[in-house]
Amino acid sequence: MGELRKDPVVDRWVIIDPQRVERGALFQMEEPAGRVEKPCPFCQGSEGETPSEIFVLGEPGRKPNDKGWWVRVIPDKNPILRIEGGLERRAEGMFDLMNAVGAHEIVIETPDHYGDWSSLEDVQMRRILETYRARSLDLRNDRRFRQVMVVKNHGRAVSLFEHPHSHIVAFPVVPKGIEEEIQGVISYYRRKERCVFCDILKEELRMGRRSIFESRGFLAFAPFASRFPFETWILPKRHSPDFGEIKGEEIADLARTLKATMGMAFQTLANLSCSLIMHTGPLHEYSRPEYHWHMEIVPRLSKVAGFEWGTGFFVNPIPPEEAAARLKGERTSV
Numbered sequence: 001m002g003e004l005r006k007d008p009v010v011d012r013w014v015i016i017d018p019q020r021v022e023r024g025a026l027f028q029m030e031e032p033a034g035r036v037e038k039p040c041p042f043c044q045g046s047e048g049e050t051p052s053e054i055f056v057l058g059e060p061g062r063k064p065n066d067k068g069w070w071v072r073v074i075p076d077k078n079p080i081l082r083i084e085g086g087l088e089r090r091a092e093g094m095f096d097l098m099n100a101v102g103a104h105e106i107v108i109e110t111p112d113h114y115g116d117w118s119s120l121e122d123v124q125m126r127r128i129l130e131t132y133r134a135r136s137l138d139l140r141n142d143r144r145f146r147q148v149m150v151v152k153n154h155g156r157a158v159s160l161f162e163h164p165h166s167h168i169v170a171f172p173v174v175p176k177g178i179e180e181e182i183q184g185v186i187s188y189y190r191r192k193e194r195c196v197f198c199d200i201l202k203e204e205l206r207m208g209r210r211s212i213f214e215s216r217g218f219l220a221f222a223p224f225a226s227r228f229p230f231e232t233w234i235l236p237k238r239h240s241p242d243f244g245e246i247k248g249e250e251i252a253d254l255a256r257t258l259k260a261t262m263g264m265a266f267q268t269l270a271n272l273s274c275s276l277i278m279h280t281g282p283l284h285e286y287s288r289p290e291y292h293w294h295m296e297i298v299p300r301l302s303k304v305a306g307f308e309w310g311t312g313f314f315v316n317p318i319p320p321e322e323a324a325a326r327l328k329g330e331r332t333s334v
């Protein structure tokens with residue numbers, strides 16, 4: 001089993017796992033194994049080739065692990081965190097570590113091998129979001145977990161499987177990126193007694209230059225200090241720290257917002273690869289009412305250069321105002 005080790009300088013947890021399948025490719029200095037296209041284990045009719053399902057939305061009367069599903073959740077065959085066992089928090093000299101225990105699930109988003117988030121029907125997009133909510137609510141019953149995250153990778157650059165899918169991961173620690181946002185939210189709140197994300201939302205709605213799509217409950221926009229070309233955030237207008245508390249009508253609004261936003265991205269950027277990450281608050285005693293959940297979409301257009309990796313300082317050649325204009329199909333002067 002892998003280990004979670006904490007960097008004592010910046011309190012960042014890292015998974016060290018010598019059993020990872022990507023290990024082999026490291027020594028050969030070659031591309032990882034080819035992408036899985038067809039035959040595809042996620043297609044309808046291949047249910048027997050995947051681990052047994054954990055959760056499913058499908059036709060009434062359907063038998064488990066059979067056809068007739070709309071959305072299907074299975075354990076990842078190559079999980080970054082394993083569900084079995086205790087955390088066994090311990091010290092090694094001055095260092096902290098624990099077992100890499102957690103949950104790693106795959107959401108097979110549609111039986112349609114070639115479906116993408118811009119072309120799925122509204123009802124299917126809602127089912128995917130309902131699945132995220134259901135898994136988020138269920139995983140928090142396991143008191144070992146402090147954070148549930150949803151990550152969707154789309155496109156050749158970021159995903160091994162062509163079939164539309166996403167990952168749900170439950171962590172026994174709060175990931176550094178979320179912890180940093182929480183610290184920022186709390187410090188802004190102390191100074192202004194307001195939520196920084198609610199303020200951003202008001203400002204972007206008022207100004208409009210960086211907004212990409214607005215629905216009743218959500219705003220998609222290019223953030224002021226975008227790190228990446230065409231980086232997009234989707235914020236709920238209602239302040240809530242926890243995606244798990246999303247209401248039915250908000251799911252419908254978010255489904256529309258995601259479809260429209262991804263549609264614009266696919267139209268503007270040919271062969272787009274991107275990652276979509278759900279940033280939601282930690283669970284139980286680690287949750288903070290000041291936090292404001294949201295989604296971040298990061299297109300993978302250029303490889304992040306050594307400079308960015310080494311310094312944490314991003315250089316973005318596309319101003320977010322231009323990104324928003326291009327996504328909306330407006331003429332730009334560039």
Ligand SMILES: [Zn+2]
Binds near residue numbers: 040043044
């Ligand atoms: Zn498939």
Ligand SMILES: [Zn+2]
Binds near residue numbers: 197199240
């Ligand atoms: Zn807020």
Ligand SMILES: [Zn+2]
Binds near residue numbers: 181279296
């Ligand atoms: Zn965030």
